[in-house]
Amino acid sequence: MxxxxxxxxxxxxxxxxWRRRSVARSMEGAVERWGYxxxxxxxxxxxxxFTIKSGEGILEEIYQFKDKGGRDIALRPELTAxxxxxxxxxxxxxxxxxxxxxxxxxxxxxxxxxGRFREFWQFGAELIGGKSPDSEAEAIALAEDLISSxxxxxxxxxGHLGLIRTILGLIPPTSRSGIMRMIDKKERxxxxxxxxxxxxxxxxxxxxxxxxxxxALDKAVEIARDLPKKELKDSDGPAETGKALHSDSSGEGxxxxxxxxxxxxxxxxxxxxxxxxxxxxxxxxxxxxxEIVRGxxxxxxxxxxxxxxxxxxxxxxxxGGTYQLASLFGGKExxxxxxxxGFDRIMEIVEGLAGPLPPVVLAFTPDVKAEALRMARxxxxxxxxxxxxxxxGLGAQLKxxxxxxxxxxxxxxxxxxxxxxxxxxxxxxxxxxxxxxxELRERLIDAYREK
RNA sequence: GCCGGGAUAGGGUAGUGGUUAUCCUGUGGGACUGUGGAUCCCUCGAGUCGGGUUCGAAUCCCGGUCCCGGCCCCA
Numbered sequence: 001m002x003x004x005x006x007x008x009x010x011x012x013x014x015x016x017x018w019r020r021r022s023v024a025r026s027m028e029g030a031v032e033r034w035g036y037x038x039x040x041x042x043x044x045x046x047x048x049x050f051t052i053k054s055g056e057g058i059l060e061e062i063y064q065f066k067d068k069g070g071r072d073i074a075l076r077p078e079l080t081a082x083x084x085x086x087x088x089x090x091x092x093x094x095x096x097x098x099x100x101x102x103x104x105x106x107x108x109x110x111x112x113x114x115g116r117f118r119e120f121w122q123f124g125a126e127l128i129g130g131k132s133p134d135s136e137a138e139a140i141a142l143a144e145d146l147i148s149s150x151x152x153x154x155x156x157x158x159g160h161l162g163l164i165r166t167i168l169g170l171i172p173p174t175s176r177s178g179i180m181r182m183i184d185k186k187e188r189x190x191x192x193x194x195x196x197x198x199x200x201x202x203x204x205x206x207x208x209x210x211x212x213x214x215x216a217l218d219k220a221v222e223i224a225r226d227l228p229k230k231e232l233k234d235s236d237g238p239a240e241t242g243k244a245l246h247s248d249s250s251g252e253g254x255x256x257x258x259x260x261x262x263x264x265x266x267x268x269x270x271x272x273x274x275x276x277x278x279x280x281x282x283x284x285x286x287x288x289x290x291e292i293v294r295g296x297x298x299x300x301x302x303x304x305x306x307x308x309x310x311x312x313x314x315x316x317x318x319x320g321g322t323y324q325l326a327s328l329f330g331g332k333e334x335x336x337x338x339x340x341x342g343f344d345r346i347m348e349i350v351e352g353l354a355g356p357l358p359p360v361v362l363a364f365t366p367d368v369k370a371e372a373l374r375m376a377r378x379x380x381x382x383x384x385x386x387x388x389x390x391x392x393g394l395g396a397q398l399k400x401x402x403x404x405x406x407x408x409x410x411x412x413x414x415x416x417x418x419x420x421x422x423x424x425x426x427x428x429x430x431x432x433x434x435x436x437x438x439e440l441r442e443r444l445i446d447a448y449r450e451k
Numbered sequence: 452g453c454c455g456g457g458a459u460a461g462g463g464u465a466g467u468g469g470u471u472a473u474c475c476u477g478u479g480g481g482a483c484u485g486u487g488g489a490u491c492c493c494u495c496g497a498g499u500c501g502g503g504u505u506c507g508a509a510u511c512c513c514g515g516u517c518c519c520g521g522c523c524c525c526a
Contacts, residue, residue: 004499004517054526060452061524078526110524111452295526316525340526365485390479398487406487413485427487 008110008118018356020121020347023150024103027123027341030149034142036099036125041082043105047072052328053081053298063107063118075107079122080338081325087128088331096129096334103343115345124320124340131335133271136302136322137278139337143318144284147306150346154306154317156284158276159292161299161321162267163224167203170230175200183209183293203230209291216288217273224264268301275302298323304339308349317345359384360444361401365394365413372412375422375437379410383444402427408447410440 005011012020028038047064063075076082079102091098103123112118125142127135140158147154164183168176175198182191188206195201204223211219264270279286286304294303303321320339327333362385364372376385386404388397394411401409411423411432421434424443435443 007517050526058526061526080526108525111522112518113520113522116525298526319526363486367484393483394485395483395487400487402487409487411486415485423486425486430487432486 006118008112010117010119015355019350019353020343022353023347023350024123024343026149026151027146028101028103030145031101031125031142034099034138034145036101036142039083039086039100039102040104041076041079041086041102044073044075045082045085047074049081049085049329050074050077053325061108061110063109076104077108078106079104079124079340080126080323081329083126083338084128084325084336085329087126087334088326088329091128092326092331092334097135098128099125100128101125115342115348117344121343122340123343124338126336126338128326128336128338129334131301131322131337133275133278136275136337137282137284139320139339140279140286140302140304141282141284143304143306143320143339143341144282146341147318147346150350151352152308152317152346152349154308156286156304156306157289157292158279158286158302158304159288159290160220160268160272160302161293162269162272162301163208163220163227164205164290164293166224166227166267167205167208170203170227171200172198179205180293180295183291184295186291203227211288211290213287216290217269217276220290221264221269224267224269228263272302294319294321298325298328300324300335302337308345317342317349357384357448358405358407359386360408360410361385361397361404361406362387362410362412363394363397363401364388364411366391368412368414368417371417375410375412378437379441379444382441383448385410408444410444 032038047062050058050062058077062077065073067073083100083102087098087100101124103121105119105121107119109118110116123146125139125146127139140156144154144156168179171179175194179191179194182188182194183205192201192206195203195205204226208220208223276286276288292303292305294305299321301322304319305316306318307315308317318339318341320337322335322337324333324335326336360379360383362372362376362379364387372387376387379385386401386406388400390396390400392400394413398409407427409425409427411425416422416434419434421436422440423432424435424440425432
């Protein structure tokens with residue numbers, strides 16, 4: 001009986017590995033043209049790093065264990081927290097903003113299904129050190145560039161959490177997470193019923209998350225302006241108004257005295273407007289969509305997601321937003337915008353990639369093996385060269401070359417060596433010619449360039 | 452964690468309780484120690500695992516594992 005792979009893991013055969021590396025290289029090339037630098041963090045971290053950020057609830061989906069020193073260790077379930085941990089401990093004093101990217105495997109103990117595995121790869125970037133419409137727009141434009149560099153079309157949806165958080169602040173805390181879930185799950189009817197039940201149906205939440213596209217922002221601004229006048233109808237008690245607003249302290253009286261414009265600014269909607277305009281300058285088409293909430297864990301402003309065109313429910317391939325995590329890990333507060341790309345899902349969509357180029361085979365008669373190996377060594381400085389290790393005769397070597405898919409075979413025997421003119425054989429068609437070593441080398445290099 | 456469908460050589464498959472498990476492809480070798488994918492011959496290689504029923508199980512039953520699809524979840 002053979003040993004199986006652990007559930008939810010995959011082997012990548014040469015063709016798959018080549019495709020993945022090829023796409024990863026395209027994305028790396030693209031992200032580096034934006035001036036981002038690669039970073040790498042450990043595959044495992046202290047468990048605490050992830051529970052601080054995401055809460056104890058994630059424990060059951062984390063691969064964790066005690067090491068031999070009794071430490072609680074976790075295989076990383078994502079890469080934002082490790083990168084921010086690294087930032088806090090080693091990069092806090094570098095010039096801002098910091099532009100970092102990463103590509104690495106992550107682990108989650110989940111039920112595998114289409115596009116979801118227990119070991120999966122994330123490609124992501126973080127722009128650390130500023131909370132400006134400019135940096136948010138850059139992050140989104142970068143994400144868009146990465147996805148298209150993989151040869152994929154995606155629809156971008158951008159949203160903003162300021163207003164939703166404020167409205168949620170008017171809702172009894174016990175109802176909030178349920179409401180959030182319904183928004184996230186797009187359970188519109190249940191959401192409406194629930195809002196009505198708790199007397200919050202007049203706050204504009206349903207209207208807000210229905211807002212899509214160009215006019216969405218104006219309408220959101222209207223909702224925001226009306227909001228201060230509103231209180232919960234017959235609710236069980238006063239909700240913790242304003243608590244969800246990230247500027248921590250504002251009394252009720254002061255709040256309601258504000259003008260609509262101030263409220264709008266405080267919610268960040270004006271900045272969001274700027275960001276959307278900048279996206280235009282970046283040449284990115286994105287749909288404004290206040291339904292994007294991304295779980296609301298620690299995102300503070302703009303949030304965004306991307307969906308691959310032409311796929312169904314599994315189509316989300318990117319998610320990100322603006323957050324403040326540095327202080328959680330003991331650093332000075334720093335706003336950052338980042339995103340992660342689901343590399344495996346992208347690979348499921350990518351098509352039209354060729355495979356690796358087959359090598360050139362150097363075939364030789366057994367009596368000149370030593371000379372053949374020397375020649376192979378020379379050629380290998382420029383081109384992939386394969387020589388027989390099975391002790392096969394010349395005919396069998398050619399047969400093997402054919403099944404490797406080789407397009408060229410160099411043939412040498414005593415005669416070719418004596419004349420100093422190896423034979424180059426075109427496998428397709430069977431043309432052969434005798435060349436000097438230098439001519440041979442040039443010819444092969446050219447042939448390799450073309451493809 | 453839940454529901455459903457699966458699992459037979461490396462890949463693809465046939466086989467409804469009965470000798471030695473079918474075929475294709477593939478691997479290695481040979482015909483063929485100076486010219487390829489053809490042909491022929493030989494070889495290698497399999498019923499997911501564990502229990503049960505039975506004189507006898509790839510086949511029927513139970514459980515585990517893994518895969519596929521869906522639910523939950525998705526930082």
